[in-house]
Amino acid sequence: MATAQNIIDASLARYKDSNEDAWVDDELLAYLNKAVGHAHNVLVRHGSEMAATLTTVTLATGTQEYALPSDFLAVVQDGVWLEDYNPMEPVPYSQKIYQGSSQATPTRFYLTRDRIGFIPVPSAAATVNEYYYTTPVTLAVGTSMPYDDLLDEPLSTFMSSLAFSRDELDTSLLNETFNTLEKSVLDVVDRRSPLRPVIHKPYGNRME
Numbered sequence: 001m002a003t004a005q006n007i008i009d010a011s012l013a014r015y016k017d018s019n020e021d022a023w024v025d026d027e028l029l030a031y032l033n034k035a036v037g038h039a040h041n042v043l044v045r046h047g048s049e050m051a052a053t054l055t056t057v058t059l060a061t062g063t064q065e066y067a068l069p070s071d072f073l074a075v076v077q078d079g080v081w082l083e084d085y086n087p088m089e090p091v092p093y094s095q096k097i098y099q100g101s102s103q104a105t106p107t108r109f110y111l112t113r114d115r116i117g118f119i120p121v122p123s124a125a126a127t128v129n130e131y132y133y134t135t136p137v138t139l140a141v142g143t144s145m146p147y148d149d150l151l152d153e154p155l156s157t158f159m160s161s162l163a164f165s166r167d168e169l170d171t172s173l174l175n176e177t178f179n180t181l182e183k184s185v186l187d188v189v190d191r192r193s194p195l196r197p198v199i200h201k202p203y204g205n206r207m208e
Contacts, residue, residue, distance in 0.1 A: 001149055004032055004139040013160035023163045025141060033139050035158035038178060039151055040136035042185045044073065050147050050189070052076050057116070057128045062103065064096070065117040071134040079131035080109050080116075088118075088128075095119055150192075154184035 008014055008028045017023055043051035057066050081087045082105070091108045099119045105126070106118035116130070137146050145152055161177040168174075 001144045002152055003141065004029060004143050004145065005141040007032060007145060007152060007156050007159070008141070011156045011160050013163040023166075028159055028163060029139060029141060031159040031162040032155060034162065035155040035181060036139060036146060037136045038158070038181055039147075039155060039185045042182050043189065044133045046186065046189055047077070048189045048192075050150070050192070051133050052079075052131060053134055054129060054131045057130060059106070059118065059122040059124075059126045059128060061122060061124055064119075064121045065112070065115045068111070068114055068116055069130075069132070069134075073133040073135045075111070076131045076133060081129050082106065083127060091119065093117075150188055151185060154181050154188075157181070157184075 005025070008025055011028065013023055013028055014020075040051055053071075055069055059066075075090065078087050080090070086107075088106065089108045091110050093110045093112060095108065096110060096117055096119060099121075102120050103123035104120040105124070106120060106122055106128075108119040109128075110117045110119065118128070137143070139145075145155070158177060158181045161180075165173050165177065
C-alpha cells in the first residue's frame with residue numbers, strides 16, 4: 001500500500017515543484033489530510049462500508065457501560081447485535097434511568113460521549129458486536145493510505161488543487177475542488193455497491 005509520502009512524491013504539485021520551493025512536504029501533507037477528512041465525511045454520509053469497521057465487546061455480569069473505541073464516530077444502522085445476530089434497538093440515555101438496575105439479557109443500547117451502555121444490565125457474560133463508522137485517520141508522511149488505495153488518485157488531485165489555489169481568493173474554485181472530490185468518492189462507492197443496476201447487453205447486433 002502507498003504511504004502519504006508516496007502520494008506526495010507522485011503528485012502533480014510535486015512534479016511542478018520538484019525542489020519544494022512553493023510547497024514543502026508538510027504543507028502538502030496538511031492538504032492531503034484535509035482531503036482524507038472530506039472524503040471520509042462523504043463515505044459516512046452515504047453509508048459506505050469503506051468508512052466502517054467491526055469490533056466486539058465482552059459483557060460482564062452486572063456491568064452496564066463499556067468504553068467506546070478511540071476512533072468511534074457513529075454506529076452503523078443495525079450495527080449493534082448480540083452473539084450470532086440478535087440486533088439491539090438504539091434508545092436514548094433516559095431509558096437507563098427508567099429501566100433501573102434490573103438484570104437480564106440486553107435488548108437495547110444507548111450511547112454517551114465515550115461509552116456504550118446496555119439495557120437491561122447484562123445478567124451473564126456475552127459478546128456484543130459493534131459495527132461503526134470511524135473517525136478519519138490523520139496521516140503522517142510514513143502512514144499507509146486509507147481505503148486500500150481505492151481513493152489515492154482523487155485524494156492526490158484534491159491535495160494538488162489546494163496547493164495550486166493556495167493564494168487564490170476565488171471561493172468558486174475551492175467549492176469546485178471539494179465537489180470534484182465528492183463526485184470521485186461517490187463514483188467509487190457506486191462501483192463497489194452490490195446493489196448496482198443491471199446493465200443489459202444488446203441482443204446480437206440489433207439496436208432495439
